Amino acid sequence: MKQKKQLMTSSGQPVRKTPLATRVWNYRGYYLMFIPVAIFVLLIYYWPMLGIRYAWFDYKPVGPKTFVGWKHFETMFATAAFWTAFKNTLQLSIMKLLITTLTAVVASVFLNEMNNLLAKKSLQTIIYLPHFMSWAVVAGIFSMLLSPTSTGMVNGILKDIGILDPAGNGIYFLASKAWWRPIFYIINIWKETGWGTIIFLATLSGINPELYEAADIDGASRMQKIWNVTVPALTNTIITVLILNLAKVMNMFESVFVLYNSAVYDVSDVISTYIYRQTFAVALPNYGYSTAVGLFKSLVGGFLVIVCNQLSKKTRGRGIV
Amino acid sequence: MKKKVVSAILVAAMAMSMVACGSEEAADNSNAGANGTEAAGTEAAAEPEAYNLEKITMVVNGTLTANLDNRQDAFEQQWEEAVGVDLEIKQLDHSGYTDAVGRLFASGEYPDVILLSADQYAQYATTGILWDMTEAFDNAEFQSRMKYPEVNEGLKKDGKLYGFAPAYGNGCVTYVKKAWLDELNIDPSSIKTFDDYYNMLLAEKEAHPNNYGVIAAGYISGEAPYTNYLPEFWQDAYPALLQDENGVWYDGFQTDATKAAIERIAKGVADGVIDPTTLTNGTKDARESWFSNNQDGSAMCFTYWAGTWYQTLTDNLIKNEVDSELVQLEPIAEVGAYINREAPVWAIIDDGDGNNAREQAIFDAFIETMLDGGKVQVLWTYGAEDVHWSTKASEGFTINAGTDKEKVYGPYEEGTFYLLPTPNDPNSVWKKNAMDPALVICPLEGDYANFASTSDLASEGNLFFTSHMKDAPTSPASEVYTNYAGDIQTAKEVCIASVVNDGVSVDDAMATYVATVGSMVEESLADLNSAE
Numbered sequence: 001m002k003q004k005k006q007l008m009t010s011s012g013q014p015v016r017k018t019p020l021a022t023r024v025w026n027y028r029g030y031y032l033m034f035i036p037v038a039i040f041v042l043l044i045y046y047w048p049m050l051g052i053r054y055a056w057f058d059y060k061p062v063g064p065k066t067f068v069g070w071k072h073f074e075t076m077f078a079t080a081a082f083w084t085a086f087k088n089t090l091q092l093s094i095m096k097l098l099i100t101t102l103t104a105v106v107a108s109v110f111l112n113e114m115n116n117l118l119a120k121k122s123l124q125t126i127i128y129l130p131h132f133m134s135w136a137v138v139a140g141i142f143s144m145l146l147s148p149t150s151t152g153m154v155n156g157i158l159k160d161i162g163i164l165d166p167a168g169n170g171i172y173f174l175a176s177k178a179w180w181r182p183i184f185y186i187i188n189i190w191k192e193t194g195w196g197t198i199i200f201l202a203t204l205s206g207i208n209p210e211l212y213e214a215a216d217i218d219g220a221s222r223m224q225k226i227w228n229v230t231v232p233a234l235t236n237t238i239i240t241v242l243i244l245n246l247a248k249v250m251n252m253f254e255s256v257f258v259l260y261n262s263a264v265y266d267v268s269d270v271i272s273t274y275i276y277r278q279t280f281a282v283a284l285p286n287y288g289y290s291t292a293v294g295l296f297k298s299l300v301g302g303f304l305v306i307v308c309n310q311l312s313k314k315t316r317g318r319g320i321v
Numbered sequence: 322m323k324k325k326v327v328s329a330i331l332v333a334a335m336a337m338s339m340v341a342c343g344s345e346e347a348a349d350n351s352n353a354g355a356n357g358t359e360a361a362g363t364e365a366a367a368e369p370e371a372y373n374l375e376k377i378t379m380v381v382n383g384t385l386t387a388n389l390d391n392r393q394d395a396f397e398q399q400w401e402e403a404v405g406v407d408l409e410i411k412q413l414d415h416s417g418y419t420d421a422v423g424r425l426f427a428s429g430e431y432p433d434v435i436l437l438s439a440d441q442y443a444q445y446a447t448t449g450i451l452w453d454m455t456e457a458f459d460n461a462e463f464q465s466r467m468k469y470p471e472v473n474e475g476l477k478k479d480g481k482l483y484g485f486a487p488a489y490g491n492g493c494v495t496y497v498k499k500a501w502l503d504e505l506n507i508d509p510s511s512i513k514t515f516d517d518y519y520n521m522l523l524a525e526k527e528a529h530p531n532n533y534g535v536i537a538a539g540y541i542s543g544e545a546p547y548t549n550y551l552p553e554f555w556q557d558a559y560p561a562l563l564q565d566e567n568g569v570w571y572d573g574f575q576t577d578a579t580k581a582a583i584e585r586i587a588k589g590v591a592d593g594v595i596d597p598t599t600l601t602n603g604t605k606d607a608r609e610s611w612f613s614n615n616q617d618g619s620a621m622c623f624t625y626w627a628g629t630w631y632q633t634l635t636d637n638l639i640k641n642e643v644d645s646e647l648v649q650l651e652p653i654a655e656v657g658a659y660i661n662r663e664a665p666v667w668a669i670i671d672d673g674d675g676n677n678a679r680e681q682a683i684f685d686a687f688i689e690t691m692l693d694g695g696k697v698q699v700l701w702t703y704g705a706e707d708v709h710w711s712t713k714a715s716e717g718f719t720i721n722a723g724t725d726k727e728k729v730y731g732p733y734e735e736g737t738f739y740l741l742p743t744p745n746d747p748n749s750v751w752k753k754n755a756m757d758p759a760l761v762i763c764p765l766e767g768d769y770a771n772f773a774s775t776s777d778l779a780s781e782g783n784l785f786f787t788s789h790m791k792d793a794p795t796s797p798a799s800e801v802y803t804n805y806a807g808d809i810q811t812a813k814e815v816c817i818a819s820v821v822n823d824g825v826s827v828d829d830a831m832a833t834y835v836a837t838v839g840s841m842v843e844e845s846l847a848d849l850n851s852a853e
Contacts, residue, residue, distance in 0.1 A: 059427075060427075060448075061422075061423045061424070061425075061426030061427040062426050062445065062448045062449070062450040063448050063449065063450075079808070080836075080837055081808065081811065081837070143601075147598065148597045148598070149531075149533075149596065149597070149598060149618050150531035150617060150618040151618050167530055168593075169590075169591070169593050169597065170597075172597050172600070172822065174601070175597070175600050175601070175818070175822050176822065176823075177823060261600060261601045261818070262600070262811070262814035262815050262817075262818045263600055263815075263818035263819070263821075263822040263823070264818075265811065265815050266815070277807055277811060278807055278808075279420075280417075280419075280420040280423075281419075281420075281543075281807050281810070281811075282419075282803075282806050282807035282810075283419050283423070283438075283440050283441045283443075283444040283445070283803070283806065284423065284441075284444040284445065284448070284803045284806075285423055285807070286804060287427060
């Protein structure tokens with residue numbers, strides 16, 4: 001039988017552990033201060049979680065809540081639309097993460113290379129601004145720009161330069177399965193690249209200038225300095241950013257919700273929008289089913305957090321949670 | 322020490338549980354009291370007991386036009402004075418009404434009366450939450466003045482009425498901009514068939530490539546009647562669960578008529594006669610594009626609600642300083658008649674205590690008075706006296722004063738009914754409150770009989786619709802269907818969009834629909850047919 005390890009002092013004497021009750025009494029002031037925090041955490045974070053139990057119930061706006069066991073999970077796994085949404089969530093989120101991180105790195109490197117401080121600050125401000133726009137406004141702007149009607153600027157240009165037949169129909173970018181995802185990524189790049197540069201620019205400002213001086217002495221060109229000094233210095237930050245954001249990939253909703261439509265559900269519907277339609281687009285929703293789908297989403301999200309935490313420990317020496 | 326603590330906890334837990342049991346017992350006793358009342362109520366069924374009704378809470382959508390911005394306080398105050406009961410109005414967001422009602426019920430905040438769309442009514446009717454008002458309705462005083470008894474007869478589920486419609490449902494008619502017709506030298510009376518109609522749309526496209534023949538809010542509407550925004554393209558198809566002449570339920574979406582309709586819509590979009598934004602448009606988007614002050618890129622035809630909306634659409638065209646004269650297109654041969662939707666209903670929430678006294682009192686105070694032929698009916702129809710309408714002698718009023726759209730109303734003699742300027746928009750005249758005077762099932766009587774809307778266009782619109790309408794099929798009421806309704810509707814939208822936007826053949830798209838939700842549809846049909 002495994003024996004409990006006895007704590008010893010530096011002189012080899014066993015440590016006498018004070019009884020719990022005595023320790024609580026000795027530190028009663030701290031415990032008293034902690035009580036409101038504990039109550040707040042329990043009420044705000046944990047009490048609502050009790051709603052998870054409805055994943056095993058038929059729960060409609062009216063009528064009794066009936067226990068149905070694993071029925072909702074069986075229905076969910078047998079529903080093609082759920083799997084489409086699940087795959088889309090992973091594909092859209094991960095692609096978006098990779099693309100926006102890459103563009104943020106590129107933008108940061110180029111901003112870092114700019115010598116004109118006024119131009120650099122102005123450009124930074126300009127590319128930050130879209131981040132502060134709500135997704136509803138962004139969707140309104142891009143819907144107008146990409147409209148297939150005569151008000152659509154992009155189709156107008158394509159017709160003017162002869163790519164599209166001036167008398168023909170324009171491309172309905174947001175209703176095309178082929179175009180929806182590229183457009184979605186472009187909009188995300190436009191909106192989030194500037195914000196993403198903040199952390200990389202902070203890292204770049206911390207690179208030891210002696211490295212660049214050494215490169216100059218070695219006769220390195222500007223591109224060689226970027227490739228051999230700047231980019232390696234950013235690697236750890238890039239990995240950190242990717243890992244931290246990977247844990248959030250299941251949370252995609254608003255950006256898709258404002259841009260998608262029934263013509264592109266196959267390539268755009270994500271778990272959150274699927275849940276939304278199941279809950280809010282029917283006269284008599286079954287909240288039990290929505291909760292089951294939401295719970296599954298949370299479990300996958302929780303698993304990703306654990307994976308990212310392990311990856312973070314390996315790459316950075318410390319976890320994220 | 323530990324044992325003492327554990328003992329203390331156990332004693333405390335036991336004491337708590339005993340208190341809880343006591344409460345439960347008390348609750349049981351109170352339930353017993355309710356059951357006792359139920360028994361008493363049953364015994365006294367022949368002689369209904371009096372119920373002291375002090376307050377009614379009602380939930381309504383945006384169709385109560387006397388909203389907070391339009392002096393709802395005056396409407397509420399005059400209703401309370403007339404009925405003698407306190408009225409609390411909860412007006413929920415119109416576009417998110419279905420969802421808001423679901424959340425309201427889920428939270429346990431049941432109102433006393435609630436307005437439900439036909440879809441909601443069909444799905445809630447079988448849940449037991451709505452009071453069976455059949456007897457109250459049959460004994461209602463307004464029965465003697467009923468003009469359209471078939472409206473509420475059609476709402477009965479298994480012979481029971483769970484919701485009351487004070488007016489028939491209304492529907493959509495196709496409006497065409499007359500100036501555009503004149504430019505093309507097209508006489509609207511010559512549009513008799515789909516070919517005539519389609520050629521008219523093509524002629525507009527040819528004359529103005531940026532413009533469209535028609536714009537709508539979706540290729541298929543999200544609620545019944547699903548075809549009402551593009552009736553010329555849907556024609557005889559009805560893409561929902563419906564009954565054949567023998568009462569057997571079947572899926573109207575999987576019929577050849579629907580397939581042909583989808584192909585017509587796809588051709589319309591490909592030919593550029595249907596505005597492609599129809600796919601994503603809500604009703605507001607479609608409306609505003611149609612009467613926009615920039616008519617370049619707009620559409621010639623728009624199918625929208627009849628009656629009051631005829632006036633409203635015209636008003637908006639005037640406001641945007643574009644040619645405002647509209648033509649109401651008679652239904653083409655393939656359509657036959659425009660669809661009169663199932664009417665929205667007022668339902669009373671059953672408190673489940675087995676005693677009808679409270680529900681009957683609500684019926685008497687709220688629904689019976691709604692069609693009293695007098696003061697309360699006028700409140701629901703036109704709004705509050707001297708706020709939305711008046712009969713007092715007046716020199717009249719002017720709207721859009723000082724502009725080329727200036728219009729003078731009045732003077733009015735004492736006793737003459739007239740509508741006042743809209744409270745939150747003094748440059749427009751108030752039109753109506755929650756009930757459309759032309760659609761109501763019981764007329765105003767006595768001193769109020771000559772109250773009539775001054776809008777000729779609204780009256781003309783109503784008359785046009787009533788002479789060219791047919792009733793929408795009954796919505797299915799089935800718990801199984803309710804569970805699948807969201808998935809089935811999504812699959813329909815995807816099917817139509819894949820044909821129209823991706824060029825998938827209608828047979829392939831329909832096969833995908835069947836593969837995706839075919840089993841759900843079959844299960845729903847089996848449930849509906851087993852219940853018949």
